[in-house]
Each structure stands twice: as C-alpha cells, then as structure tokens.
Amino acid sequence: MKTVSPFREVGPAAGRVTIVWQGEPLSIAAGNLAAGLLAAGVMPFRHTPVSGAPRGPFCMMGACFDCLVEIGGVTRQACMAEASEGLEVRMAREVRADADS
Amino acid sequence: MQTADLVIIGAGPAGMAAAATAAGCGLSVMVPDEQAAPGGQIYRDVERVAPLRGSILGQDYADGLALVQDLGEAGVTHLGGAVVWAIEDGGRVCYTRNGEAATIEARRILLATGALERPMPVPGWTLPGVMTAGAAQILMKQSGLVPANAVLAGSGPLLYLLAAQMVRAGTPPKALVETQSLKDMIAAMPHLAGALRGWRYLAKGLGLLGELRKAGVPRHTGASALAVDGETCATAIRFEAGGRQHRIDCETVLLHHGVVPNTQASRSIGAAHRWNGRQQCFEPVVDDWGRSSVDSVFVAGDGAGIGGANAAALAGRLAALAIACDLGKLTAPCRDAQSAPLRRALAAELAARPFINLAYPPYKPALLPEDSTIVCRCEEVTAGDVRNYARLGCIGPNQAKAFGRAGMGPCQGRYCGLTVTSILADANGATPDQTGYFRIRPPIKPVTLGELAAMKAAPRGDNRTESG
Numbered sequence: 001m002k003t004v005s006p007f008r009e010v011g012p013a014a015g016r017v018t019i020v021w022q023g024e025p026l027s028i029a030a031g032n033l034a035a036g037l038l039a040a041g042v043m044p045f046r047h048t049p050v051s052g053a054p055r056g057p058f059c060m061m062g063a064c065f066d067c068l069v070e071i072g073g074v075t076r077q078a079c080m081a082e083a084s085e086g087l088e089v090r091m092a093r094e095v096r097a098d099a100d101s
Numbered sequence: 102m103q104t105a106d107l108v109i110i111g112a113g114p115a116g117m118a119a120a121a122t123a124a125g126c127g128l129s130v131m132v133p134d135e136q137a138a139p140g141g142q143i144y145r146d147v148e149r150v151a152p153l154r155g156s157i158l159g160q161d162y163a164d165g166l167a168l169v170q171d172l173g174e175a176g177v178t179h180l181g182g183a184v185v186w187a188i189e190d191g192g193r194v195c196y197t198r199n200g201e202a203a204t205i206e207a208r209r210i211l212l213a214t215g216a217l218e219r220p221m222p223v224p225g226w227t228l229p230g231v232m233t234a235g236a237a238q239i240l241m242k243q244s245g246l247v248p249a250n251a252v253l254a255g256s257g258p259l260l261y262l263l264a265a266q267m268v269r270a271g272t273p274p275k276a277l278v279e280t281q282s283l284k285d286m287i288a289a290m291p292h293l294a295g296a297l298r299g300w301r302y303l304a305k306g307l308g309l310l311g312e313l314r315k316a317g318v319p320r321h322t323g324a325s326a327l328a329v330d331g332e333t334c335a336t337a338i339r340f341e342a343g344g345r346q347h348r349i350d351c352e353t354v355l356l357h358h359g360v361v362p363n364t365q366a367s368r369s370i371g372a373a374h375r376w377n378g379r380q381q382c383f384e385p386v387v388d389d390w391g392r393s394s395v396d397s398v399f400v401a402g403d404g405a406g407i408g409g410a411n412a413a414a415l416a417g418r419l420a421a422l423a424i425a426c427d428l429g430k431l432t433a434p435c436r437d438a439q440s441a442p443l444r445r446a447l448a449a450e451l452a453a454r455p456f457i458n459l460a461y462p463p464y465k466p467a468l469l470p471e472d473s474t475i476v477c478r479c480e481e482v483t484a485g486d487v488r489n490y491a492r493l494g495c496i497g498p499n500q501a502k503a504f505g506r507a508g509m510g511p512c513q514g515r516y517c518g519l520t521v522t523s524i525l526a527d528a529n530g531a532t533p534d535q536t537g538y539f540r541i542r543p544p545i546k547p548v549t550l551g552e553l554a555a556m557k558a559a560p561r562g563d564n565r566t567e568s569g
Contacts, residue, residue, distance in 0.1 A: 006230065006352035010270045011154045011245040035244035043334055050481040054333050056229035058478070058516075060236035061142055062135055062184075062546075063217055063363070065511035066227075066478060074549065080135065080184075089435045 019087040033089070034060060034067045034078035045069055045078060046092040068092040068101035104555075105131040107424055108194045108207035110185050110366060113141020114410045115402025116213035117168040119417030124175040126425035131205055132172075133183035134198045135546075139169050141215055142235060143410045145242045154245060157269045161305075161410075162242070168414060187543035188370050190374070192397055195543075200551040209397050209424045212367055212385075213417060216360035216403035219382065220516045221255060221467045222484070223302050225329030226356065234263050234357035243287070247272040247354035252338045253367045254278040255358035256461040258302075261309040263355065268316040276349055277313070278340050280358065280464040289459035299453030321347065325466065326436055329354050337339035358463045361519060362404045368541035370395050376533040379469060380407055382519060383538055387467050389444075390423035391416060399424060414448040415443050476524070477517040479510020484524055491528035495538045498522055511547070514539040 014029040021042065028036035034057045037045065042052035045067050057067040061080045067078040070090040078089075107123050110118045112134035120130050132139075140147045144165025151163045172179060180198060187195040194206040218233040225231065234253060240246040247270045253260045256279055264274050296303055313320065322344040330337040330348075331507050337350045361382035364374060373386040373394040384406045391399040401420040402413030425431040431439075470476060472485030482505050487495075490504040498514070498521045501507045505519050508514035514521070518539050526536040 006248055006250055007240070007246040008249045009245050010157065010241075010247055010272070014245070025340070029244065031289055032244050035240055035246055038240070048479075048481060053227065053481070054229050055227065056334070058227075058232050058236060059218065059231070060239040061217075063479065063512060063515045064352055068511070076547075083135075 005039050007039050009039060017083050017085045017087075019083055019089055021089050022091065028083055030083055032079065033069075033071075033081040033083045033087070036083045037069075037078060037089075039092075044091070103131070103203065103205040103208050105129045105205055106209060106428055107131075107209045108133065108192075108205050109211045109213055110134075110188075110194065110400075111141065111213035111215060111404070111414065112136070112139035112172070112179060112181075113215045113402060114165070114168055115215070115404070115417035115420075116141070116211070117172045117417070118414035119211055119213060119401055119421040119533035120177045120179075121168075121171040121175040122418045122421035123425060124177050124293060126421065126430045128425055128428060129173075130428060131178040131180060131186050131207075133194065133198070133205075135184050137181045137184070139172050139179055139181070140165055142239060142318070144169065145239055147242075150242055151175060151541070154242070157266055158242060159266065159513075163472055165410070175398040175429075181225065182193045184546045184548075185366070185455075186546040188366060188398075196549075197546075197548050197552050200552065202548060202556045207285040208388040208428060209399065210476060211417075211420055211424065212393075212398065212400045213402050213413075214404045215413075216407060217363045217515055218357060219359045219361045219463060220476075220520050221356040221358050221464065222470045222474050222517075222520055223327045223329065223356070223464075224468055224471075224474050225335065227475055227478050227481075228329055228331045229333070230331065230335030230352055231329050231354045231356065234259050234355045235360070237353075237355045238263055238266070239319040241266060241270070247462065248355070250351050251353035251355055252276050252278060252351045253355045253357070254280070254324070254338060254340070254350050255356050255464055256360050257357055258306050258309075258457065258461065259357050259360075260332040261306060261313065263357075265309045265312040266336050268312055268318065273316050274355075275351055276319040276321060276322045276348075278327065278338060278342070278347075279320060279322045280298050280324050280327070281435040281461050285462055286460050289456050292459060296453040298449055298457035299451075302457070302516055327466070327480045336478045339565060356469060359461070360403065360407055362406060363515070364404065364538075365513065365541055365545045367393060367398075367400055367404065368538065369543055369545050370398060372400070377406065379455070381463050381523075382407075383522075383533070389419070392423065408447075408451055408454065412447055415447040415450065418443050419447070430560070452540065468520070469527055470520065470524075476520040477510065478509040479512050479517075480508075482507040482517070484520070487521055487524045488528050491525055495525065496529055496531070497525065499537070500537045500538070501525065508539045513541060513545065
C-alpha cells in the first residue's frame with residue numbers, strides 16, 4: 001500500500017506533519033492532503049464500491065471524486081482537504097446504498 | 102443572512118476580473134471559491150507559488166498575479182474554501198465553508214466555474230497513476246510535485262506546456278504520445294491566417310516544442326489504440342504510431358485532449374445549453390454579455406465556452422459591466438464605451454482558437470470508446486453497457502441512469518456525461534442536442550446532514566430579491 005513515491009518534490013521543501021493513515025502514524029508534507037499522500041507513496045486511496053478496483057487521485061480539483069478518503073469518519077475528497085498534525089485518515093469504506101437490502 | 106449585489110462563483114481569471122470590475126462600478130461583491138487562495142486552476146495559489154516556482158511554471162502563470170492583486174485591492178469579499186452546493190431561485194447561493202453551511206442572497210449571480218478536462222476514456226484510464234494533465238499541473242503548482250516517470254498522452258498545447266514545465270523542473274517526461282496527426286494540421290491550415298492575429302500563442306507553442314526538442318523528449322504523433330496497462334496501478338502505456346506497436350513502461354500517465362466547460366452549476370439551475378460541434382462539448386447559451394437563459398444569472402469564462410485564461414478575464418469584465426448597468430450603477434452608453442476595447446481584445450484572444458481546435462482535435466476513440474472501456478468511472482459502466490441501453494430503447498442520458506446508474510456516482514456525471522451523450526447520440530442516429538445531458542440537481546457538491554441541520558433557518562419567500 002505504501003511504496004516509493006512516483007513523485008519528486010521540487011522547490012523549497014514543505015513543512016511536515018504526522019497524520020494517522022490507516023491507524024499508523026505517517027509523516028507527510030503539510031498542505032494539500034492528496035498531494036502529501038501521493039508524495040509519501042500512498043496508493044491506492046480507496047477501492048470502488050462496485051468492483052473493489054483500486055483508485056487514486058485523477059483530477060486534483062474536486063471534480064472526479066476518485067481520491068475519496070475517510071477523514072475523522074466522514075468521506076471526503078483528499079484533494080480538497082489540508083493535511084494537519086494528527087489528522088486521522090483512512091481509505092474510504094464506501095458501501096453501496098443497495099448493498100444492505 | 103448575507104446579501105450582495107453580485108455573487109461570483111469561482112475565483113479564476115473570469116471571476117477575479119469580474120469581481121474587480123464590478124466592485125469598481127460600486128457593486129457589493131462576494132466571491133465564494135473552493136480553493137483557499139484566489140487564482141482558479143490556471144493560476145492555482147499563484148501569490149504564494151510564483152516566487153517559489155515561477156521559473157519552472159513560466160510567465161503565463163505569473164501573469165495571474167496581477168488579477169489576484171486587483172482582486173485584493175477591489176474591496177471584494179473573497180470567501181476562500183467555500184464550496185457552493187446549491188443555487189436556488191431568487192438568487193440564493195448556498196455554500197459550506199470551514200464546516201459551516203451558509204447562504205447569500207444575491208441580486209445577480211455570475212457563474213465563473215471554469216473548465217474540466219475533457220473525459221478521455223481509454224482502456225486502463227481508471228488505474229491509480231493515471232491522471233489528467235491538469236492534475237499534474239495542479240500538483241506542480243500547489244505542492245511542487247513532479248511525476249518522475251511519466252508519459253503524457255493525448256493532444257493539445259497544454260501537453261507541450263506541461264512537458265516543458267517538467268523539463269525545467271529537471272524531470273522530463275519519458276515521452277509524449279500525441280494523437281493528432283499531420284492530416285489534422287493540414288485541415289487546420291485554412292485557419293492559419295486567422296491564427297496569425299493570435300501569433301503570440303503560435304510563437305509560444307513553437308517555443309515549447311523547441312524546449313522539448315532540446316531536452317530530447319521523444320514525441321510520437323498520430324498515435325492510436327492508446328491503452329494503459331497495470332493491475333493495481335499503471336505500469337505502462339501501449340499505442341500504435343508510425344505503423345508500429347509501442348509500449349513504454351511508466352508509473353504515471355497524464356491524459357489530456359482538450360478542456361470543456363464545467364456546466365454543473367449552470368445545468369443545476371436549468372439554464373439552456375447547446376452543443377458546440379467544433380469543440381465537441383455542451384456550453385450554456387449566453388448572449389455577448391454572458392447573460393444566461395435564467396433570469397439574473399450570467400456565465401463568464403471557460404464555463405461559458407473554452408477560450409483560455411485571458412479570454413476568460415475579458416469575458417468576466419464584460420459580464421461585470423452588464424451587471425453594473427442592470428443594477429443602475431453604469432449607464433448603457435458608459436457600459437458600451439468601456440466594453441469596446443474589451444471586445445477588441447477578446448476577438449484577438451480568440452483568433453487562434455479555430456486553428457488550435459482543428460490542429461489538436463479530441464482523440465476520436467475516446468469520444469466513442471470501444472465496448473469494454475469504462476466510461477462512468479464512479480459506477481464502472483462501460484461504453485458497451487451504454488450501447489446496450491440504446492439497443493433496449495434508451496434515448497437519453499437520464500434514462501441511462503435508470504438502465505445502469507451511469508452518471509449517478511459521486512462525480513455526478515462530470516467525467517462521463519459528454520461520453521454518455523455521444524455514445525447514445527451515435528447509437529441512436531441522433532444529435533447531441535436531441536440526446537441531451539444528465540439533469541444536474543443540487544447539491545452539486547457534498548454537504549453533510551450536520552452542516553445542513555446547523556444552518557440558520559432562512560425565512561422562505563419574503564426575502565427574495567427583485568424577480569426581474
């Protein structure tokens with residue numbers, strides 16, 4: 001789940017924060033949460049509720065909803081969230097609305 | 102209850118320019134925007150980033166600073182990090198900011214919600230590691246992240262800009278896989294004379310190509326049969342070019358074949374839209390001030406039709422002048438006098454568009470993908486599924502939802518709507534206009550029950566602004 005990041009940081013290094021990713025502490029760049037997770041080598045961000053296929057950020061601008069994660073128990077777009085110290089983030093656990101019938 | 106003469110949704114070039122112009126005319130202006138800092142996607146975070154990475158991103162990006170500074174000095178209420186999720190009759194804009202939902206009563210609304218990447222459904226496009234070219238730009242601008250092992254695929258000048266930025270950052274792409282061909286360039290030639298009026302764009306394009314040549318970035322043009330390989334993430338891109346099969350190992354694939362208007366907000370209020378055949382997308386019907394078919398609502402910038410950042414800023418100013426005139430802050434002769442130079446500049450900005458549209462057309466197999474390709478990313482509906490709905494009598498996208506949930510996932514059709522319309526139109530022998538588009542309903546962005554419940558109850562009906 002966590003590998004070497006396919007991204008390289010250019011320019012001045014951002015500050016770091018330690019979030020809690022899947023229950024484990026993870027040091028990532030402060031700033032945009034999706035970017036911080038990508039730079040830390042986190043992938044995927046979730047599995048689809050339809051087929052369980054892995055997904056990660058696609059549009060980075062709040063339009064595609066492929067970077068959904070669970071932040072403090074609420075499903076949110078990682079690309080629209082800020083990383084902060086102690087933030088609890090998990091892979092989104094989406095359940096289809098028709099799955100519980 | 103907050104009130105404003107004008108609420109502008111979106112703080113990209115159109116929104117920022119409109120806000121400064123409207124405030125200059127004496128209007129009270131509020132600008133809710135999803136990003137914390139003004140700039141939109143094209144000038145994302147420019148005030149903070151231009152001094153850090155301006156040399157990589159280039160002058161066109163740094164040019165956004167002027168708009169941000171004008172916005173700051175205009176006495177406008179910029180609501181950073183405000184996600185608009187509903188626009189209601191009578192000019193009520195509902196949004197969430199810092200976990201709290203709120204509303205603004207506006208006398209006029211300007212939608213400046215910009216563009217989305219044109220959906221590019223190719224086999225494997227849902228794999229982690231496949232992103233839009235725009236996403237890579239956002240990562241570079243806002244976070245200083247550059248993909249180390251990437252292939253850029255599709256068509257359009259943005260691919261050259263992104264590739265050149267990556268070269269400057271010391272991390273060139275492994276290759277450009279370009280779907281446009283010499284035939285497209287020949288088809289565009291009759292428009293070259295017009296494009297020469299917009300020669301700056303052509304010169305910039307040639308300059309970027311020069312940078313790529315110098316850096317030795319391989320370019321494959323006339324590419325077809327694009328597909329991304331990978332099990333749990335992208336590992337390679339496959340394509341045909343020059344009569345040969347190619348396969349390039351990579352961890353990141355950046356797709357782009359043009360951008361299209363983001364019409365979620367204009368659709369959600371029931372504004373009339375029509376198909377633009379040259380740009381292969383829907384756009385809201387607006388007059389030459391940006392006035393939509395919905396009373397008191399204007400649309401400006403790429404959200405009204407793709408023209409690029411400079412054209413968007415000019416269109417934003419024109420809409421602001423019309424709104425100021427509507428609200429009695431500017432006489433009609435004054436509005437017309439101030440708009441004349443803007444219209445001349447706009448015509449010059451758009452001069453190169455017909456050439457660019459034809460020289461860099463969308464990748465046709467992604468407009469009508471092969472059966473096995475996923476078109477609706479959220480609900481994992483394939484092109485073949487949609488064709489099957491057509492065989493069963495499905496004539497439009499809203500029926501397609503009932504047949505198989507296409508467009509019903511969290512993205513609300515943003516990345517499948519145009520494809521679903523195109524496939525159904527093609528299968529049924531109908532036009533895109535006859536086929537129509539998803540009905541977009543609020544909330545157009547997520548809002549939690551808690552946020553809704555905590556909203557101060559607004560009295561209904563007694564505080565609507567002039568109904569026109």
